[in-house]
Amino acid sequence: MKRNVLIIGAGGVAKVVAHKCAQHNDELGRIVIASRSVAKCQAIIDSVRAKGSPKLPAELEAHALDALDVEATKALIRETESQIVINVGSAFLNMSVLRACIETGAAYLDTAIHEEPGRVCETPPWYGNYEWKHLDECREKGVTAILGAGFDPGVVNAYAALAAQRHFDRIDSIDILDVNAGSHGKYFATNFDPEINFREFTGQVWSWQNGQWTSNAMFEVKRSDDLPVVGEQNLYLTGHDEVHSLSKNLDVSNIRFWMSFGDHYINVFTVLKNLGLLSEQPVKTAEGLEVVPLKVVKAVLPDPASLAPGYTGKTCIGDLVRGSRDGKPHEVFIYNVADHEEAFAETDSQGISYTAGVPPVAAARLIASGQWDARRMVNVEELPAEPFLELLDAMGLPTRIRDERGDRPWNQF
Numbered sequence: 001m002k003r004n005v006l007i008i009g010a011g012g013v014a015k016v017v018a019h020k021c022a023q024h025n026d027e028l029g030r031i032v033i034a035s036r037s038v039a040k041c042q043a044i045i046d047s048v049r050a051k052g053s054p055k056l057p058a059e060l061e062a063h064a065l066d067a068l069d070v071e072a073t074k075a076l077i078r079e080t081e082s083q084i085v086i087n088v089g090s091a092f093l094n095m096s097v098l099r100a101c102i103e104t105g106a107a108y109l110d111t112a113i114h115e116e117p118g119r120v121c122e123t124p125p126w127y128g129n130y131e132w133k134h135l136d137e138c139r140e141k142g143v144t145a146i147l148g149a150g151f152d153p154g155v156v157n158a159y160a161a162l163a164a165q166r167h168f169d170r171i172d173s174i175d176i177l178d179v180n181a182g183s184h185g186k187y188f189a190t191n192f193d194p195e196i197n198f199r200e201f202t203g204q205v206w207s208w209q210n211g212q213w214t215s216n217a218m219f220e221v222k223r224s225d226d227l228p229v230v231g232e233q234n235l236y237l238t239g240h241d242e243v244h245s246l247s248k249n250l251d252v253s254n255i256r257f258w259m260s261f262g263d264h265y266i267n268v269f270t271v272l273k274n275l276g277l278l279s280e281q282p283v284k285t286a287e288g289l290e291v292v293p294l295k296v297v298k299a300v301l302p303d304p305a306s307l308a309p310g311y312t313g314k315t316c317i318g319d320l321v322r323g324s325r326d327g328k329p330h331e332v333f334i335y336n337v338a339d340h341e342e343a344f345a346e347t348d349s350q351g352i353s354y355t356a357g358v359p360p361v362a363a364a365r366l367i368a369s370g371q372w373d374a375r376r377m378v379n380v381e382e383l384p385a386e387p388f389l390e391l392l393d394a395m396g397l398p399t400r401i402r403d404e405r406g407d408r409p410w411n412q413f
Helices: 012-023 038-050 070-079 091-104 131-141 155-167 194-199 241-249 263-274 293-300 340-347 351-369 385-395
Strands: 005-008 031-035 060-064 084-087 107-110 145-147 170-180 204-209 212-217 222-227 231-238 254-260 314-325 328-339 377-379 400-403 406-409
Touching (some): 005 012, 012 031, 012 038, 012 351, 031 038, 038 060, 070 091, 084 091, 084 351, 091 131, 091 145, 107 351, 131 145, 155 170, 155 241, 155 314, 155 328, 155 385, 170 222, 170 231, 170 241, 194 293, 204 231, 204 241, 222 314, 241 254, 314 351, 328 340, 328 351, 340 351, 351 385
Parallel strands (some): 005 031, 005 084, 031 060, 084 107, 107 145, 145 377, 170 254
Antiparallel strands (some): 170 314, 204 212, 204 254, 222 231, 231 254, 314 328, 328 400
């Protein structure tokens, strides 16, 4: 049984992870939070204590760490006797933190695919460019590494696995629909790290169609869906992490990711992009200073964690799956609805951080119990889906299913 959790990162998602780990510290043990800013780590600990989240008298520690420094990360893992590392820092850290876990034997969890600062929207499959190069090493050393254990990627991967195992004889298409129908009241802001957010949309949009990779431009392909609770929404074809692993691990010809955007977001994004302000490549100012335009935009936008107070509305994220069962056409929508105000009341965080932060803690609990201690590198769809969804039901992210029989909890037949 693995115990003691090191959380890397101190943003909104890390705050949710810390609260949820504290709520289950009878299983997970000591909780350590580490980032470049020890003050941000301590602020999360203060929030955890103020909300009364710890189930047992809590061992909570804040540490300063440059997680790009593999030796420093290894030293902290050993010093704190952390057997599970939840990486919710920048996606630029993944390979460094993974390396530290491989060399110390700690289980590794993340919520997003690795990115290199100077590269945007690389050629698929993204996992194959970085993480999957360490498949053999993790297996040989018996190191558990669970990739993309947030909501999307993560929970939606489990939804796809559930659909394949329980609801279909053959799946023709999986459309992952991600809607935030909430309002933060700001003129313009992103719900997570602006740098990572914009990088998803400035290059090519890759989807898996007719058994091959297909490229489109951002906002080129649009659809509308009438979804539970949030109603009619416009969604746009977008490249996303889970498409890359699902296309490898499931025998499905069409896998696409769609995200909702309002007209205002699209207009502001388009202006910033056309002006070159979303470029990841450095430029020189008239004064000779070298700056990265995207980092400047990030610096002037609101911190996503600051959006939580006063954020209203709901999210709806799920998998629309089509195929056949018993020789007949079949369609299901497996989904979750989360509430921004409820997330803030529990964890001082907005709903996007909540949906991303709860699942890796559920995954950590399954590693701790041994059910997901795979001793190899896996994506979520390669693991048993039902124990994961059962924990999420109890931890604040209940799953529902809508099909020809109506709308009901996922485990009601």
